[in-house]
Amino acid sequence: MWSTVSRPFPTPRRRRGRQAPWFLLFWKLRVTTKSPASNGTPPALGTTQVYLDYNATTPVDPAVLDAMLPYFSDDFANASSIHSPGQRARSAVEIAREQVAALIGADPKEIVFTSGGTESDNHAVFGIVASPLDSFTSFTSSTSCASHPHIITTAIEHEAVLNACQALEKRGAAVTYLPVDKNGLVDPAAVRAAICPETALITIMHANNELGTVQPLREIGRIAAQADTYFHTDAVQSAGKIPVDVNALGVDLLALSGHKIYAPKGIGALYIRSGTRLQQLLYGGHHQRGARPGTENVAGIVGLGAACAIARKSLVENAARIAALRDRLEREILARVPDSHANASAAPRTPNTSNIIFPGIEGEALLISLDLQGLACSTGAACSSGAVEPSHVLTAIGLSPADARASLRFSLGRQTTEGEIDLALQIIPAAVARLRELSPAYARTSVGAGQRL
Numbered sequence: 036m037w038s039t040v041s042r043p044f045p046t047p048r049r050r051r052g053r054q055a056p057w058f059l060l061f062w063k064l065r066v067t068t069k070s071p072a073s074n075g076t077p078p079a080l081g082t083t084q085v086y087l088d089y090n091a092t093t094p095v096d097p098a099v100l101d102a103m104l105p106y107f108s109d110d111f112a113n114a115s116s117i118h119s120p121g122q123r124a125r126s127a128v129e130i131a132r133e134q135v136a137a138l139i140g141a142d143p144k145e146i147v148f149t150s151g152g153t154e155s156d157n158h159a160v161f162g163i164v165a166s167p168l169d170s171f172t173s174f175t176s177s178t179s180c181a182s183h184p185h186i187i188t189t190a191i192e193h194e195a196v197l198n199a200c201q202a203l204e205k206r207g208a209a210v211t212y213l214p215v216d217k218n219g220l221v222d223p224a225a226v227r228a229a230i231c232p233e234t235a236l237i238t239i240m241h242a243n244n245e246l247g248t249v250q251p252l253r254e255i256g257r258i259a260a261q262a263d264t265y266f267h268t269d270a271v272q273s274a275g276k277i278p279v280d281v282n283a284l285g286v287d288l289l290a291l292s293g294h295k296i297y298a299p300k301g302i303g304a305l306y307i308r309s310g311t312r313l314q315q316l317l318y319g320g321h322h323q324r325g326a327r328p329g330t331e332n333v334a335g336i337v338g339l340g341a342a343c344a345i346a347r348k349s350l351v352e353n354a355a356r357i358a359a360l361r362d363r364l365e366r367e368i369l370a371r372v373p374d375s376h377a378n379a380s381a382a383p384r385t386p387n388t389s390n391i392i393f394p395g396i397e398g399e400a401l402l403i404s405l406d407l408q409g410l411a412c413s414t415g416a417a418c419s420s421g422a423v424e425p426s427h428v429l430t431a432i433g434l435s436p437a438d439a440r441a442s443l444r445f446s447l448g449r450q451t452t453e454g455e456i457d458l459a460l461q462i463i464p465a466a467v468a469r470l471r472e473l474s475p476a477y478a479r480t481s482v483g484a485g486q487r488l
């Protein structure tokens with residue numbers, strides 16, 4: 036979490052006193068909230084009717100669960116064992132490796148299974164940069180290239196990358212945090228301009244978890260290749276939603292997470308292009324050719340493989356259906372909620388993500404109000420929930436702290452239905468209106484349009 040470390044760029048502190056704190060609104064909302072789906076009776080806490088938080092996590096696909104189940108019981112053996120049950124588990128792991136590789140256009144030998152996106156990102160960043168650091172004598176933190184191994188990243192990366200970069204800064208690496216424009220896009224020319232002889236790694240996410248913005252990775256990949264610099268991408272939020280091809284993107288390292296693509300939590304993968312010199316992160320046995328020691332999570336790996344196979348088969352069809360639902364949700368919210376607008380909507384985005392500002396309200400209060408009516412969404416990255424500071428992604432695209440805190444993320448998934456969107460469109464505008472009535476930061480004009488004070 037951001038609050039535990041110093042930040043490489045300023046994030047304004049919360050201003051107090053202008054808006055009712057969300058926690059004080061909680062009981063008032065609990066008492067006044069009526070669900071349109073339940074004839075005025077608020078649903079029991081935790082009774083979610085509309086789940087719009089698929090970027091936080093996805094349910095395990097029933098077919099994925101079916102594929103996994105035997106590896107908890109009948110086929111429980113250790114994939115490193117030489118006996119027949121062990122060989123059956125080994126074979127299942129290798130089939131899964133092929134399935135993961137197929138989703139991203141890689142060779143199965145280039146796939147290493149990990150515990151998830153965070154480990155994959157950390158392995159990529161530390162694995163490339165930590166070994167050159169050993170040969171540098173100065174341990175003074177710097178943001179200039181001179182004589183320090185240098186990393187280029189963006190201000191909107193997930194904490195799995197940002198905090199890894201910050202940890203390396205403390206050990207003497209220099210890090211350039213590139214800004215993004217108001218749509219969350221990094222300029223490839225800025226990447227080119229930031230490269231210096233010491234640049235050891237460019238790490239830029241494929242799709243942003245809060246906005247859905249998809250970065251111009253092909254162009255950046257070409258720049259990285261011309262500069263002969265390793266290029267890592269965090270594809271945790273893009274894999275399975277949009278086409279991902281490691282060769283087309285020109286990446287050397289790519290991180291995946293199971294629980295974002297309908298596989299379980301605690302399983303992920305790192306693509307490592309053949310020939311990449313990557314220092315290992317963990318030390319132990321010889322599993323996965325020593326690249327990632329630790330007894331393989333066979334059931335999780337099988338689940339990830341099955342999820343990748345399903346995603347590959349149904350990607351185009353799902354993307355079109357989900358994008359149509361997302362576009363309708365966004366269009367109708369903007370039409371029904373005065374002053375609302377969508378963040379980063381002019382950028383290429385993942386088909387499932389919409390991030391909307393509701394000026395005059397606290398996102399946390401709206402989130403709780405929606406939750407009480409059975410709608411689950413997010414104020415930003417799930418890992419940041421509870422943090423008092425506005426999202427670093429939203430401030431990086433130029434939002435004021437107040438607008439950043441007034442933004443909610445709606446992320447759709449394979450199970451999202453037209454009916455859920457209908458319900459969301461009943462719940463959201465009414466909840467915003469109710470909160471604005473309680474908010475001193477939002478006054479209504481005589482023509483009925485809201486005005487921010």
Ligand code: PLP
Nearest residue numbers: 151152153193195244271272292
């Ligand atoms: N990268 C991005 C963009 C994410 O959204 C997340 C999770 O939210 C991660 C990395 C971390 O993945 P995991 O939860 O598998 O550790």
